[in-house]
Amino acid sequence: MLVGKLMLKNPIKIYEDEIVTQVAERMQNYNFARFPVLDRDEMPVGILKRKYLEMESGDSDVTVKDIMRRVSDEEVIREFEEAYTIFNRAGEMFFVVDEKGRFKSILRKRHVMKMYFERLEYTESNLRGVIECVDTAVFSVNRLGRIVFINNFARELLGINGDKIEGMVIGELIPDVDIMEGIDSGVDEFNRNFDFNGRRLVLSRYVARSDGKAIGAICSLRDITRYNEITDELALEKTEKEVLKSVFNTAYDGLIVVDAKGYITMISDAYKSFLGVENENVVGRHVTEIIENTRLHKVAETGVPEVADLQKIKGDYIVASRIPVFKNGKVASVVGKIMFRNIDEFEKLYKKIGKIEQQLENYKDELSKINKAKYNFGDIVGRSNEMKRAVNLAKKAAYTNSNVLILGESGTGKELFAHSIHNSSARRNKPFIKVNCAAIPDDLMESELFGYEQGAFTGAKKGGRIGKFEVADQGTIFLDEIGDMPMHMQAKLLRVIQEREVERIGSNKTIKIDVRIIAATNRNIERLIEEKRFRMDLYYRLNVVTIEIPSLRERIDDIDLLCRDFLEKYRVRYYKKVDSISESAIAKLKKYPWPGNVRELENIVERAINILDTETVIKPKHLPSDVSGVFDIEDVKPLKDVLNETEIRTIVQCLEVVSFNKSRAARLLGVSRAAFYEKLDKYKIKVVNKTIHIGD
Template sequence: MGEQVEQSSMMLEDREQLLEMYNSIFDIIYNWIVVVDRQGIIRMINSRYCHFLGVEQQEAVGKHVTEIIENTRMHIVAQNGRREIGDIQQIKGNKMIADRIPIYQKGQLIGAVGTVIFKDVVELDAYVKRVGHMEKELDFYKKELKKALGTDNTFDNIIGTSQALQRAMNLAKRVASTKSNVLLLGESGTGKGLFASAIHNASPRSEYPLIKVNCAAIPSELLESELFGYEGGAFTGAKKGGKPGKFELAHKSSIFLDEIGDLPLNMQAKLLKVLQEKEIERVGGVKSQKVDIRIIAATNRNLEEMVKEKTFREDLYYRLNVINIRIPSLRERKEDIPMLADYLIRKTAKEMDRFVTEISPAAMRCLVEYQWPGNIRELENVIERAFNLVDKEAGITLKQLPTYLVAEQETEAVYAETSLKEAVEAVERKTISRCLNETMGNKYQTARLLGISRTSLYEKMEKYGIEVSK
């Protein structure tokens, strides 16, 4: 019997402490709060509200709400049971924003609670402006993060009007807004990474940064921990607190798996599990976690042939190949080369702070005629190289282009419709390069074949940017 009395006493003491804590919270909370019963009599009101009204709590409690708060509707809500949210109420000359909510107990209406959220409309305006400012800051930092990660590209950054490119772009735009996985096919340097960024930034996931992984660049023994992350102490050298993997970082976003054809078979199986179960498990971890990701994969390899050769899983191939987009090589869209060259010249001029604005007709013809095995990446390198060789000229001419690129073209194609000076330089360049090849790079013999001194040969080689392979 004594134990029961002691337990009851402890329970009563706990309830009293809990009630005291509730009262303290009610009294110090920032918002002004009042509670009335069904008849509109004030049962509770916090000290902040009383201080504004100029009354004592003991004086307010027990009186009808209309006697204490002007323009109140608390007694009406306590009667009709209909909540009033965001109502503007004027008290002591101040326009305030109030909420009035009915209180039910066991299904019966027993009163109402009212809160003043904003003490005046000016406070609301300041709050809205503050939130708007925070949203702008957040948007700014999101954009800066995308720039830092190199993932801020859109379809506007894809240069070209050729039919082959437009077909690829139109399909990419159509599937960007879906959740389907995308497989980008194309040679190295065609712009698969640019397409991946554009697809992501045109999708509902664009709020989050695109996570990029080059499957060929990461050693196979590190690939699992890079993709899935690891727990602390999972292996020698692991960080104390562990590390999230790329899939974890891509939650609610997209992950770009470049060179997917280089993924080892054991990792292909793990990737398939992620696609099927939508969950991952860190290396050394004991529990799985759900991930919401969209995969954009890319390869320059023939995955169908790899499936036949059993070097790429057939089930994974079909999981990835929901939508496949073939990006044309540069030689398949040569009509885009002038536009691309112009874009790259302006871009490089800005990056290198050099005043180079144009390219000569002969040099442009040379770019168009070349086959570009390295695609856009090779074209970009050629433009950058030309910038480093431009002296006082404000434009790129034949002499700034690599020897191999110019020598591949027929002489007529190179200097047709050019100035006499450019035509002579093109012939000189090609003749010197041919002689150097014939003499296996021997400059003494080359000078003798050309009938010029070695000093003259060195000067012309430097002028035309001719280098001898070692």
């Protein structure tokens, strides 16, 4: 550990030209025996003992230099040196200096010794914890063969009861084995077999050394008694397998056996002939490589038999059965059998099944497109230090499975970060489900998140409905505006996080899920906790990794980059020739406080592109007057037009805040749903694929 990390903070300084009486008065409140003395260039020159200070405190003409002791080179140490080097030096107090020899602080030997002792205790505690956690018998002895440490696994293996084991001679516990043989020569030993209490054990010994000499040994023991028994069992199983193989090859029906992971262990010649692989060695290959549309590996996972099931092979349907074989309560293998090879009488059923399969594939493709994250870290624009810190932390979080809490004002890009974290994680190919907690009515939130069973309540759909958490299984769920979640739902969400399972409304069965949660809010969570509107335990569960996204006013230097990005986006969308944004316009934008953050900036750039006529450069006059401050007489518009523009901007911003939920937007704006739709029609505002189009 470096000296600079251990030196005293805010040290006392005494200068050699100071009067002793003044120094004595100043040092009354400090209980130190020695004080560092510096010259006026902050260079260490001496050490002043308190007793000399008290002896001369009555003389007003004596200076510190007159009574101090000159500092020696041995008492000076640089801040970037290793602290342990002071152990080889005399003295208790040392001057710490920088690379130019200027005084930085003092370092006391007892403080360094205390720090190293605490680190030694911490390391020893961790080492003992690790040894206790391993499932191997481990013990250590000193060079006299006395036990220094023994873990619980070794106690059980050796049949030791009682607590006073340390200090015993290992030869008393294992009398017939000289564990200490050859230790003085420092020779390690591995895999020595011996018998102990009717069991066969294997000993490995590693000699511990200090300064090249043996000081003891670390030993491990393994019980291999069962190995011979297993060998006999394997020989018997091999014989039985040969018999079964003969039965298989003489059977006319198609038979196949796979193990618990779906790999083929046996297959009849008749089945190989039917599949057209009679000349191939298919044993050991996964069943999905050999049989199309097979479900044998699925039955191995579920343990549920499937009898007389339709399966399409080589363009035709067959009827097959799949029966799991259990051993010790777990699926050991699955036996598959073809029951019928030609099913002409089921032709109409085949066509219907084919149509259903096609519809199912279409639904799967559509669902995959909907539940997919769109953005990556490359889509995040920003060069400010604040934004770089947020992005770097988000990238680190992406490589973990920990829950993430994203904090930031509305319009800062919280959803963009959530998309990027998912797309950079190991779950990138799994679902990404977005839920806006502020846009879902309180009485519908539980059914949205957890689903419901058929008949759970009035109006429940036939067959029930799957919840968002189930859809997000193996993937990520993004809970936006988590601060608006009602308290009763917070309790249910906390249980889902803790138990990793959900329960549909109307069901008494739990469903295990593996979902990573990314939550976001623009609210002050800590204030909500104080107001009893947000659960503290839920906050700690979500707050594993916290990413604070800076507001736009905190990263003004990013405005020009963002403007160029939005300019490219909207000039392509609206087929307009727009070359750039003028420096004067950028300057105006940088002075604006940006209550709506990046989203507001994007709206302003889009608006400016829309109102450009023949010009190809966005200037201050193309910006809203509250941004530009420009309100020349030639730019004055009729009040009706100004009100219309204000209404359009307010409607657009409201739609974005509620994730394009028109009913919620109408409620927030305080107008009826019908009146809101009239406004949308009046201004030709359309929402297409969660993108707002104006005047199209």
